[in-house]
Amino acid sequence: MIDERLYEEFRYIGRDILITGLTSSHGGNMSVRVGDRIIIKRRGAQFGQLKPTDFVETGLYTKDSGIVRASTELIVHRAIYQKTSALAIVHAHPRTAIVLSLSRDEIIPIDNEGSYLLRKIPVVSVEMASGSTEMANKVSDALQGYKIIMQRGHGCFAIGQTLEEAYHWVSTLEEVSDIILEHKMLGEPLIEYRKHSEGYKNW
Amino acid sequence: MHGWSGKILDIDLSSGSVETRPLDMEIARQFLGGRGLGARLLWDLVGPEVEPLSPENVLIFTTGPITASASQTSNRFNVSSKSPLTGTILHANSGGWWGMQFKRTGYDVLIVRGRAEKPVMIEIAPEGVKIADASHLWGKGVFETTELLGQNRNKRNVMCIGPAGENLVRIAAIMNDGERALARGGPGAVMGSKNLKAIVVEGKEKNQPADKDQFKFMQYETGKLLKASPLTSQALPEFGTAVVMNVVNEIGALPTRNFQQSQFEHADRISGEAITDEILVKNQACWACPITCTRISKTASGNEGEGPEFETAWAFGAQCGIDDLDLITEANFLCNDMGLDTIYMGNTIGCAMELAERGLLDSDLRFGQAEKLQDLVRDTAYRQGIGDELAEGSVRLAAKHGAPELSMTVKGLELPAYDPRGMQGQGLVYATSNRGACHETGNMLGPEVLALPRLIDRFATQGKAGIVSVHQNSAAVIDSLVYCKFANMAVAEEFFARTLTAVTGEPYTADDLMKVGERVWTLERLYNLREGFTKEDDTLPDRLLNDPVVAGPSAGFTVNLAPMLEEYYQFRGWDENGVPKEAKLKELGLDTLRSS
Amino acid sequence: MAQVKLFGNLRQYYEQRQLTAAGDTIGAVLAELCAESSAFCAAVTEDGALRPFIKITVNGRDIQLENGLDTAVTDEDTVAIFPPIAGG
Ligand code: SF4
Numbered sequence: 033m034i035d036e037r038l039y040e041e042f043r044y045i046g047r048d049i050l051i052t053g054l055t056s057s058h059g060g061n062m063s064v065r066v067g068d069r070i071i072i073k074r075r076g077a078q079f080g081q082l083k084p085t086d087f088v089e090t091g092l093y094t095k096d097s098g099i100v101r102a103s104t105e106l107i108v109h110r111a112i113y114q115k116t117s118a119l120a121i122v123h124a125h126p127r128t129a130i131v132l133s134l135s136r137d138e139i140i141p142i143d144n145e146g147s148y149l150l151r152k153i154p155v156v157s158v159e160m161a162s163g164s165t166e167m168a169n170k171v172s173d174a175l176q177g178y179k180i181i182m183q184r185g186h187g188c189f190a191i192g193q194t195l196e197e198a199y200h201w202v203s204t205l206e207e208v209s210d211i212i213l214e215h216k217m218l219g220e221p222l223i224e225y226r227k228h229s230e231g232y233k234n235w
Numbered sequence: 236m237h238g239w240s241g242k243i244l245d246i247d248l249s250s251g252s253v254e255t256r257p258l259d260m261e262i263a264r265q266f267l268g269g270r271g272l273g274a275r276l277l278w279d280l281v282g283p284e285v286e287p288l289s290p291e292n293v294l295i296f297t298t299g300p301i302t303a304s305a306s307q308t309s310n311r312f313n314v315s316s317k318s319p320l321t322g323t324i325l326h327a328n329s330g331g332w333w334g335m336q337f338k339r340t341g342y343d344v345l346i347v348r349g350r351a352e353k354p355v356m357i358e359i360a361p362e363g364v365k366i367a368d369a370s371h372l373w374g375k376g377v378f379e380t381t382e383l384l385g386q387n388r389n390k391r392n393v394m395c396i397g398p399a400g401e402n403l404v405r406i407a408a409i410m411n412d413g414e415r416a417l418a419r420g421g422p423g424a425v426m427g428s429k430n431l432k433a434i435v436v437e438g439k440e441k442n443q444p445a446d447k448d449q450f451k452f453m454q455y456e457t458g459k460l461l462k463a464s465p466l467t468s469q470a471l472p473e474f475g476t477a478v479v480m481n482v483v484n485e486i487g488a489l490p491t492r493n494f495q496q497s498q499f500e501h502a503d504r505i506s507g508e509a510i511t512d513e514i515l516v517k518n519q520a521c522w523a524c525p526i527t528c529t530r531i532s533k534t535a536s537g538n539e540g541e542g543p544e545f546e547t548a549w550a551f552g553a554q555c556g557i558d559d560l561d562l563i564t565e566a567n568f569l570c571n572d573m574g575l576d577t578i579y580m581g582n583t584i585g586c587a588m589e590l591a592e593r594g595l596l597d598s599d600l601r602f603g604q605a606e607k608l609q610d611l612v613r614d615t616a617y618r619q620g621i622g623d624e625l626a627e628g629s630v631r632l633a634a635k636h637g638a639p640e641l642s643m644t645v646k647g648l649e650l651p652a653y654d655p656r657g658m659q660g661q662g663l664v665y666a667t668s669n670r671g672a673c674h675e676t677g678n679m680l681g682p683e684v685l686a687l688p689r690l691i692d693r694f695a696t697q698g699k700a701g702i703v704s705v706h707q708n709s710a711a712v713i714d715s716l717v718y719c720k721f722a723n724m725a726v727a728e729e730f731f732a733r734t735l736t737a738v739t740g741e742p743y744t745a746d747d748l749m750k751v752g753e754r755v756w757t758l759e760r761l762y763n764l765r766e767g768f769t770k771e772d773d774t775l776p777d778r779l780l781n782d783p784v785v786a787g788p789s790a791g792f793t794v795n796l797a798p799m800l801e802e803y804y805q806f807r808g809w810d811e812n813g814v815p816k817e818a819k820l821k822e823l824g825l826d827t828l829r830s831s
Numbered sequence: 832m833a834q835v836k837l838f839g840n841l842r843q844y845y846e847q848r849q850l851t852a853a854g855d856t857i858g859a860v861l862a863e864l865c866a867e868s869s870a871f872c873a874a875v876t877e878d879g880a881l882r883p884f885i886k887i888t889v890n891g892r893d894i895q896l897e898n899g900l901d902t903a904v905t906d907e908d909t910v911a912i913f914p915p916i917a918g919g
Contacts, residue, residue, distance in 0.1 A: 035697045066698050067805035117708065117749040119701040148463070176746035177729070193682070193702055194689045231452035235733070465884055465915035474839055476918030481838050483919075485911045486891040507918070508839060528918070545918050652919075680919045686884065687917075690895050724917050788891025 034071055034087050038064065042073070043082045045195045049124055050080040054202055060124040060187060062195060063109045068092045070113060072106060104163040108189070111172035118175070118191035122198040125187040128209035129153075133182045139208065140232050142215060146208035147226060152235040153205055155182045180205055236341075237445040238300035238739035239263050244342040244364065246357060248429050249290055249349030253364050258343055264741070265824060268299030268343060270326045271715035271755035273315025276344070277324065278758065278828065283766050287319035287421075288403060288428040290350035296337065296434075299717035303338035303442040306450070306734050307457050307726075308719035310335045310522035317766075318420035319428075320405040320579075320628050321647035321671045324762045325420035328714055330521035331412035333392040339438025351430040356384070356395075360437040369432040373401060376572040381413040384435050389522070395433035396423045397574025399616040403427050404626040406579035406615075406649075410571060414541040415521075418576035419648065420670055445740030453734040457726055461525055464725035466687075471528040471721060472518055476545040478507030482684060484553075486693070487789035488657030490650070491553045492602050493585040494643050494778055497654040498787040501558035505548045509560055526721055534568070535561050542567040543577075549652035550581020555588060556602030566608040573616035579628060582649035584611055586629040586641055587621065595636045596621075640777045645672035646768065656779055657789030658683045660691075660699045663799045664707070666773045669759035675720065677707035687724060696795050700803035708752030715755055716748075754823045757807070757815050761828065770813040773800060833904045835860065839914040844871035852910070857887060858900035860910055875912065884915035 034042075042062060049055055049062075057079065063072035070090050077086035090106065092113055109121050132139050139153040156174050158167040171189050174181040180190040180201040188205055192198035215222065241263075245254045266272045273295045285291040295315040302309055312334025318325035337345065340359045347357070356369040372380050377397040384393045392412055399407035400423030407423025408416040417423075444450035461467045470478055483489045484502035491499040503509060510530060516539060520527035533539045543551075543564055551563040570577045588604075590596035598621060600607065614622025624632050629649055633642035643650045648671020655662030660679035665672040674680070681687035682702055691702065709728060713720055716731060729745040736743050763772075774780070775794055783791050804811060808819035820826040832851035837844070845868065854860040865872035875885050880900075887894045888911045894902040904910060 035695075037692055037695045038697055064698060065701050065806075067700055067802035068808070069805075116746050117705050119698070119705060148459075177732075177744035179729070192688075193705060194691060197689050228452050228455050231449075231456070234449065234452075466917035470839070470915045470917045474916075474918075478839060478916045479918045482886065482888075482911075482913055482916060485836075485888055486893075508842065674919065678919060684893075685917065686886065686893075686895065690893060692896055721917070788888075 034084060034089070038071070039084050039087070041195050042087070045122070045199050046073070046079045046082045049122070049199060049202070052203060054126045054206060055079060055124040055187075060122075061105060062120070062122050064120045064195060065092065065113050065118070070106075070109060072109060075104060107163055107165065108168045108171050111168035112175055112189065112191060115172040116175050116191060119193045120191065120195045120198050122190045122195060122202050123187060124202050126202060126206035126209065128213050129182055129188060129205050130185060132209050132212060133184045139182065139205070139212070141208040141212070142222060143208060143211045144226070146204060146211070147229070147232060149204050150180065150201065150208065151232050152178070153180055153182055153208075154178055155184050157184045236440060236442050238442065238735070239268070239343050240341050240440065242342050243344040243346060244359065245346045245348075246364070246366070247349045248347065248351040248355065248366070248431060251366060253366070263343075265751070266755060267712070267715040267751055268302070269297050269311070269313040269328065269715040269717035270315065270711060271751060272344065273297045273313050273326055274324060274755060274758050274762065276346070277315045277317070278762060280346070281317050285317060287317045287322065288424060290348070290429070292317050292425055292428070294347040294422065294425055294429070296345040296347075298334055298338040298343055299715055301716050301718065301735060301738055303335040304444060304450075304738050305523050306454060306738070307461060308521070308524045308526070308722040310524060311717040311719055312337065313714060313717055314409065314417045314422050316420075316422055316425050318670065319403075319424045320421040322766055323420070323646055323670055323768065324759050325422060325670060326714070327417040327419045327422055328717060329411055329415045329417045330524075330719060331392075331415035332388060332522045333394050333411035333415070333436060334717070335522050336392040336438055337436045338442055339440050340436055341438065341440040345434070347429060347431060350428065354430050354432050356433040356435065357431065358435045361439050372432050374398065377410045377574050378413060378572050380433060381410075384433055386413060391435065391437045393433060393435050395574075396426045397572060397616065399573045399575045400424055400427035401432075402616065402618050402626070404575065404615060404618065405628050406576050406583070406626065408574050408576045410574050414571050416571070416576065418578070419673060423574050442738070444738045446737045449737035450734065453730065453737055457730055457734070458525065460725045460730070461722065467526050467721065467725040471526050474507035474511050475528055475530045476507070477505070477510055477543065477548045479545055479680065479685075480506035480548060481508070483653060483680075486657055486684060487784065487787035488654045488684070489549070489553050490643070490652065490654040492556045493554065493589040493641065494650070494654060494776070495589070496786070497657055497784045497789050499553035502553065504558040505552035505560055505563060507545070510543065510548070513560060514564055521719070524719065528721055532564055534564050536565070538565065538568055540568045540571060542571070546652050547577040547581070550578050551584075551608055553652075554581050554585040555608070557605045557608070559605035562605040562608055566612055569609055569612045573612060575612060575616055578651055579649045580612060580615065580625075582643060583625050583629040583632060584608070586633055586643065587625060589641055590633065590636050590638060593638070595638050643776050643778070645775060646772050648672045650776070653680065654779070654784070654789070655775065655794045656784045656792045658693045659696050659794060659799065660693070660703055662775055662779065662794035662796055663699060663703045663803060666775050666796055666800065667703070667707070667803060669756070669763055676710050677703055678710070679703065679706065681706070681724070694792065696799050697802070699799050700806045703803065704806050705749070707756055708749050710752070711755040712748045712752035715751060750823070754825065757819065757823055758825060758828070760815060761825065764814060773813055832906055833860065834909045835864070836909065836911045838911065839916060841871065841874060841912060841914050844868040844874070855904055856900065857889070857894055857902045857904060857910065860904055861900070874914065886913040886916070887911065
């Protein structure tokens with residue numbers, strides 16, 4: 033089952049996601065891939081209080097007994113691992129990014145750090161919110177070309193080689209979104225300081 | 236051309252025939268170029284019945300779709316063959332100028348088959364392709380040959396073998412542009428067995444991007460990343476690759492005296508810092524590279540040349556218990572001139588030193604004897620005295636003297652400069668690498684030591700297989716594009732994908748590239764399985780599995796290989812014997828290959 | 832006193848390459864070194880945190896996997912500080 037080093041990583045990242053306000057107490061989830069297995073946070077387990085028993089191990093391809101307690105979004109995680117080279121996934125509900133996703137098809141950072149790290153975050157739209165096949169397909173397809181994507185009105189999915197890496201993209205996305213929102217509220221015109229910034233639209 | 240010219244130059248030295256054949260574009264899309272394309276062509280051309288040093292073996296030189304496009308580090312090329320050292324698939328790549336120049340001749344691939352009756356060279360120029368007599372060059376060193384054939388930086392580039400390749404030394408390299416090496420696996424011996432001394436290229440064609448604007452944008456973005464990263468803008472130019480010597484030593488993962496210890500007390504004397512302080516003259520770069528990691532050094536005797544790289548400084552240094560940087564550098568220069576791979580040379584000398592110290596080899600050779608290095612290198616290249624035994628590689632050497640366990644090799648290939656007892660993931664990389672123990676096919680130095688992209692616990696084993704596999708796939712596709720792996724320290728696969736899209740006009744995502752990498756890796760695995768390699772060969776020397784490190788930060792550790800290997804097979808979709816499952820082959824489009 | 836070793840371009844800030852420090856955590860050791868050379872401080876830290884790719888080990892163990900700047904240091908320990916490095 034989950035070894036101590038891996039559990040510690042889940043615990044720290046989970047706590048940080050909660051205290052930086054990237055999700056509500058029970059919302060969102062995380063998983064890592066080990067061989068042809070997935071270790072995923074249990075449905076309803078609290079981000080800030082993760083215990084070794086809060087994780088479920090299940091097959092990458094096959095259904096098995098652990099599945100009932102796994103997250104409802106397991107199907108999405110499976111699809112992502114099957115279609116991309118992700119080794120870890122963080123799904124969270126960053127609120128400013130969600131706000132932006134309601135009126136945009138892509139989020140293009142206007143700050144330097146965000147452009148440098150993410151360049152562009154596509155937004156995908158799915159009719160049924162949680163755990164549908166349609167959602168699994170759309171999200172995993174989009175993640176083949178990007179390391180973090182938004183699902184409209186729902187939240188983000190980020191992938192990485194480690195949980196920390198995926199968490200980094202989530203945290204960057206929310207900063208990017210805050211800056212866009214605040215700039216918009218200020219209402220002043222943007223003075224472009226980046227060369228070739230039009231290239232990000234085609235990213 | 237936009238990425239591919241679509242042409243293969245096919246030369247048979249036995250008959251003297253020179254043909255131009257079309258490149259199957261379906262295969263090009265699946266394998267891109269470089270190492271992947273080389274493996275795919277080799278699969279059809281060289282089966283298990285072929286002896287590596289017979290005329291039936293081939294040398295396949297491949298460029299990639301981005302080669303010569305002027306995208307940063309687009310200078311590299313690859314050679315594929317069957318290895319005379321290991322019997323596995325052989326792939327090796329090199330930078331410099333030759334690869335870019337060959338691409339400009341208007342071919343993607345050069346295949347060399349057969350054996351010439353007497354020494355010859357091949358010249359590929361706008362006026363045509365010719366096979367010319369090279370008897371006057373036979374016996375000459377690499378430096379002299381390169382100069383005699385008119386090496387001229389951006390215009391005319393020379394690739395050749397030295398005496399080591401001519402004498403079929405199993406650890407011989409092919410050298411391009413004088414001092415760059417296609418080294419691992421002994422390709423120089425294959426070239427020597429064909430009586431082929433040199434290949435000279437001069438080209439005029441251009442690899443122009445299909446989408447110029449997008450290409451320029453990608454060049455700009457890539458340049459920004461290379462400049463912003465302290466690794467590619469500072470660390471590599473300032474101290475070269477050997478700057479990692481001290482850190483690898485500090486954590487207790489620097490193999491010392493044939494892996495008897497994992498820390499070398501004089502590591503700082505052979506480190507990148509020492510090279511910069513004591514012998515560095517200037518930096519140099521390959522074509523279209525802003526990183527300039529290459530060192531031009533000068534020894535006390537006034538010799539000047541490229542090197543030493545980290546692996547070389549380790550191989551002649553810590554591995555042999557030697558701390559004399561000047562003599563290590565001389566040995567490096569001599570290897571370049573003789574056309575010998577420095578990693579094997581140093582590793583094998585270290586093995587001989589241990590054999591001699593244990594009284595198994597009748598010789599007064601001892602660890603620390605820096606003054607003997609140059610003679611040993613020369614004797615190996617000319618197969619004189621003990622050099623004739625060193626020329627066979629350490630597996631044959633150690634076995635001959637009754638101590639096969641003293642050969643630090645996997646699948647017959649000498650281990651490079653990391654002791655996997657202090658880097659568990661690196662142990663898995665060595666054990667599973669298709670060309671034998673090798674770090675360049677998935678180096679764990681990044682994640683396990685340098686925190687690239689993130690730091691993971693170097694002693695942990697759970698979850699390592701995935702990281703190893705992803706790194707292996709990534710290295711395989713970078714070798715197929717062909718980019719320099721150092722660029723990848725600052726520039727991620729998604730950039731390579733977008734540049735590739737701009738050059739070829741065909742859409743690629745980062746994950747498409749990773750899929751190519753996985754396909755290449757799996758095909759190489761299939762090749763080795765067809766050659767008769769099995770799960771039993773996915774292992775490490777006894778010393779690393781059974782003898783715990785005696786002192787230092789890695790004290791008490793051996794490599795805990797079995798659980799990592801099991802997880803690895805599962806991650807890759809292979810069965811418990813390490814054979815790719817049918818479903819995986821289908822997914823990768825390789826199912827038709829196995830049944831054929 | 833713990834031994835402190837500096838590598839790469841960090842060597843330029845002090846006369847000797849082998850230093851000693853009395854601090855009982857990495858943070859305290861860094862503070863001591865910073866007090867002696869502000870240039871060193873600027874090269875290694877930024878707003879009180881380590882700059883990216885600065886690597887510090889205590890007896891060969893990376894502090895990132897221990898307690899970061901709070902990692903304990905005793906008199907017998909060897910601390911090694913590396914600037915960004917790449918290669919291999
Ligand atoms: S980083 Fe070094 S090896 Fe790579 S292309 Fe540049 S100079 Fe050549």
